[in-house]
Amino acid sequence: AQSVSQHNHHVILSEAASLELGCNYSYGGTVNLFWYVQYPGQHLQLLLKYFSGDPLVKGIKGFEAEFIKSKFSFNLRKPSVQWSDTAEYFCAVRSGGSYIPTFGRGTSLIVHP
């Protein structure tokens, strides 16, 4: 069964700091990869996704993620965070022909102004 690990459970940064959130998965075959974000009081929304092609994926609000197949990783990055990036971030991986992704346990990001 697929498993998804998000190594950082809580991250606290100051505005303008750079961000990298780790995501690793276990399945070695074809995967679809997602990052979702949940802002305080709001519902989960898709930040970015990778299906094929360029492994460097750009999403909304200046976020990007890089798929490194050899490392089974899909880390999320942003060069300069803002206070409004305070949220919960979830990595999700779909594999093995399943329609249903497996979610990581999430990373809580707090950005201090």
Added chain:
Amino acid sequence: SAVISQKPSRDICQRGTSLTIQCQVDSQVTMMFWYRQQPGQSLTLIATANQGSEATYESGFVIDKFPISRPNLTFSTLTVSNMSPEDSSIYLCSVGDSNIFYEQYFGPGTRLTVT
């Protein structure tokens, strides 16, 4: 994208009672899912709601505890039966869009507290 609404948004219930959560989508969708989200934990899939047939439950979840209905392509309900404090959680409705490689959209969630 799909716009999903859930009712109620939150509720406080006594143990032993049942609560039915409604999920309404603004367009017809192939796949509807119910998740549970507990603080500090991953989203856990409860079941896939199939239109016109019984829901498909994940390991650890059973129909008697979480009966699901899906009468049409835009609506589903999840009932949490015979509740205990361990059922306190956020319950999320999600839909899959087959036109966009089954991209998923999530509802706002129902925050349930069982006392």
